[in-house]
Amino acid sequence: MAASASELISGVRRAVVKIGSSLLIDAQTGGPDTARFEAIAGALARWRARGIETVLVSSGAVALGRKRLNLPAGKLALDQKQAAAAAGQTALMMAWNGALEPHGMPAAQALLTFDDMESRRRWLNARATLDALLAAGALPVINENDTVATAELRYGDNDRLAARVAQMCDAELLVLLSDVDGLYSADPSRVPGAKLVAHVAAITPEIEALGGEPGKAGTGTGGMASKIAAARIAARAGIATIIAAGAEDDPLDRLSRGAPHTVFAPETSRTNARRSWISGAIAPRGTLHLDDGAARAVRSGKSLLPAGIARVDGEFSRGETVALAGVDGAVLAKGISAYGAEELRRIAGLRSADIEAVLGYRRGVAAIHVNDLVLEDQG
Numbered sequence: 022m023a024a025s026a027s028e029l030i031s032g033v034r035r036a037v038v039k040i041g042s043s044l045l046i047d048a049q050t051g052g053p054d055t056a057r058f059e060a061i062a063g064a065l066a067r068w069r070a071r072g073i074e075t076v077l078v079s080s081g082a083v084a085l086g087r088k089r090l091n092l093p094a095g096k097l098a099l100d101q102k103q104a105a106a107a108a109g110q111t112a113l114m115m116a117w118n119g120a121l122e123p124h125g126m127p128a129a130q131a132l133l134t135f136d137d138m139e140s141r142r143r144w145l146n147a148r149a150t151l152d153a154l155l156a157a158g159a160l161p162v163i164n165e166n167d168t169v170a171t172a173e174l175r176y177g178d179n180d181r182l183a184a185r186v187a188q189m190c191d192a193e194l195l196v197l198l199s200d201v202d203g204l205y206s207a208d209p210s211r212v213p214g215a216k217l218v219a220h221v222a223a224i225t226p227e228i229e230a231l232g233g234e235p236g237k238a239g240t241g242t243g244g245m246a247s248k249i250a251a252a253r254i255a256a257r258a259g260i261a262t263i264i265a266a267g268a269e270d271d272p273l274d275r276l277s278r279g280a281p282h283t284v285f286a287p288e289t290s291r292t293n294a295r296r297s298w299i300s301g302a303i304a305p306r307g308t309l310h311l312d313d314g315a316a317r318a319v320r321s322g323k324s325l326l327p328a329g330i331a332r333v334d335g336e337f338s339r340g341e342t343v344a345l346a347g348v349d350g351a352v353l354a355k356g357i358s359a360y361g362a363e364e365l366r367r368i369a370g371l372r373s374a375d376i377e378a379v380l381g382y383r384r385g386v387a388a389i390h391v392n393d394l395v396l397e398d399q400g
């Protein structure tokens with residue numbers, strides 16, 4: 022049986038909620054729709070009270086900036102769009118600050134580029150920052166850094182960015198709030214009688230065809246095609262996606278009470294997705310030679326501590342995939358190193374408590390966290 026939204030939500034610890042421009046802009050004034058910001062902030066606060074941490078991905082900068090800079094309606098040139106994003110982003114964050122502050126959730130802006138998401142090292146940095154923000158009780162509010170993004174290297178829609186953020190911060194659920202309450206058999210704004218698709222088990226070409234032309238929608242840029250593309254990224258990473266209407270008093274709580282929506286099921290588990298990513302690493306950039314105790318610990322499902330590393334071969338940065346070899350030289354696992362090769366050479370053989378004294382900082386207790394390790398026979 023397919024899991025309903027309420028079942029999915031009840032098991033979630035961390036989620037990414039993306040909200041589209043069409044919901045946040047007051048159609049009359051072109052400015053922020055304050056009531057909508059407040060409604061979403063309240064919904065996020067109630068999720069937090071239920072123990073669900075959320076990262077918000079908010080569009081709206083270009084639309085708000087267009088108004089602030091008195092730019093014409095219609096398609097903007099790239100440089101105009103970038104200028105609009107710069108002027109609109111401050112208005113967007115002022116609106117989120119005003120809405121979130123009364124709930125004791127400081128809004129923390131993070132502007133990400135395509136490069137941040139696709140380069141492993143920057144990805145790890147961004148992930149660490151988001152973790153730290155959530156641990157400190159802040160609400161990360163993410164947008165694409167449109168002002169510096171180049172035409173070729175940008176998502177352009179926040180749906181796919183949100184899916185990558187969900188993957189990055191190890192969320193179990195991605196919620197795309199829009200002006201439509203799900204995926205329909207045809208664009209409901211044009212085809213009366215179009216039917217809601219409640220559950221998508223697999224993103225087939227027939228499902229993709231329902232997305233229609235990307236970028237045809239009004240205030241938003243992505244349209245349904247980019248939401249389906251986002252759901253696909255999430256599904257492959259083991260994350261469920263829900264598309265639902267955001268124009269309600271509590272759009273998140275309503276989902277638990279059976280409001281209409283579309284669920285896209287994950288294609289795999291999050292652990293399997295991470296494992297296939299690690300074991301698919303074509304050429305590990307280095308080898309960590311372990312002592313017997315460490316090899317036994319890794320085989321029995323524990324993290325690798327620096328204490329058990331006897332030698333480090335190769336040159337690699339933190340976040341890159343390395344092989345783990347036993348005393349006999351045979352590779353027993355692969356994993357994503359939390360430290361670069363140079364750092365590991367300095368802390369190999371040390372107790373975790375001594376890492377900071379040697380490096381001046383500590384990235385983590387483990388050299389490779391168990392979640393980032395795949396035994397050879399599991400690959």
Ligand SMILES: Nc1ncnc2c1ncn2[C@@H]1O[C@H](COP(=O)(O)OP(=O)(O)O)[C@@H](O)[C@H]1O
Pocket residue numbers: 040041042043044198199200201203204205206207208209210231232233238239240241242243244245
């Ligand atoms: N098959 C479909 N089902 C639902 N909506 C669709 C479909 N095809 C196109 N759309 C359009 O996509 C719009 C949502 O995309 P968009 O305006 O970009 O939203 P957002 O600003 O939330 O990202 C809907 O309002 C609808 O007009």
Ligand SMILES: N[C@@H](CCC(=O)OP(=O)(O)O)C(=O)O
Pocket residue numbers: 040041042043079080081082083084106164165167177178179180240241242243244
């Ligand atoms: N970074 C852009 C996002 C544009 C975008 O994806 O819009 P939408 O389709 O409404 O989510 C902005 O803030 O305007």
